[in-house]
Amino acid sequence: MIRAKMAQFAKLAAALVLSFAGSLPAHAESGWGLLNMTQGVTEISRKIYDLHMEIFWICVIIAVIVFGAMIWSIVTYRKSKGAVADVTLVHNTKVELIWTTIPVVILVFMAVPAARTLVEIEDTTKTDLSIKVTGFQWGWQYDYLDSGVAYFSRLDRKSDAARELMSGIDPTTVDHYLLSVDKPLVVPVGMKVRLLITGADVIHSWWVPAFGVKKDAIPGFVNEAWFKVDTDKPGLYRGQCAELCGRDHGFMPIVVDVRSKADFEAWLKDKAAEQKQAAAPPAAAPDVATAAAAG
């Protein structure tokens, strides 16, 4: 009976771990790397990863020492072995000093590098390019503030069709199901890109793990974030809205198309020209009234 229950529990735990692993879409790693956070493609994302690993191992060491001592004590001094509780030890200044000082030292040891990285993350000065990001139900709007280029980015058509109830399309046949968009955010490598993040309706959150950026998009507020992708890492990077924002929260992915500087400049020029043309008034049509009067 107990054995069957345990087997059932093990199965459930395995299923949970697997489903968790499967829900981490934005990571390029495989195997165990999938369970960890990504190292990303920016200096800041690597610093965040290093901090994460450093603090993770500190926690592991503390856990091993604390649980080791606890389990050893429980086993060694158990009642069946005739152990009797010591009720005379009520206060010991030396012990209290030790168990206060050690955690303080550990905390300071963790806080100093963490604070240093935090200051760097918040430093949005000296940026090369500013893009306003507006989260809305359900997608993202990107405004290139210096060039006037602006467009919406939504879930791609294929995913959108496949997600419909009884669409008849097997989602496993759709490439990057629910993770592709019609028009990705296009940015250059090696440039400090500043994002001005806000919301149009409710709170969303712009999250791209590979850049180490996750920032809330709040209506009425403008939050700042920045990233600078390594010059040798152009490519497509994916993310998602990270703040439960309503019915279609799971259907507003983020894709960032990181290109070389020259490619980016060309794209921006084309896009600006395209939008200028679309916004221009149509060529003067013949005046129907004058033509009729003349005839």
Ligand SMILES: [Cu+2]
């Ligand atoms: Cu959202």
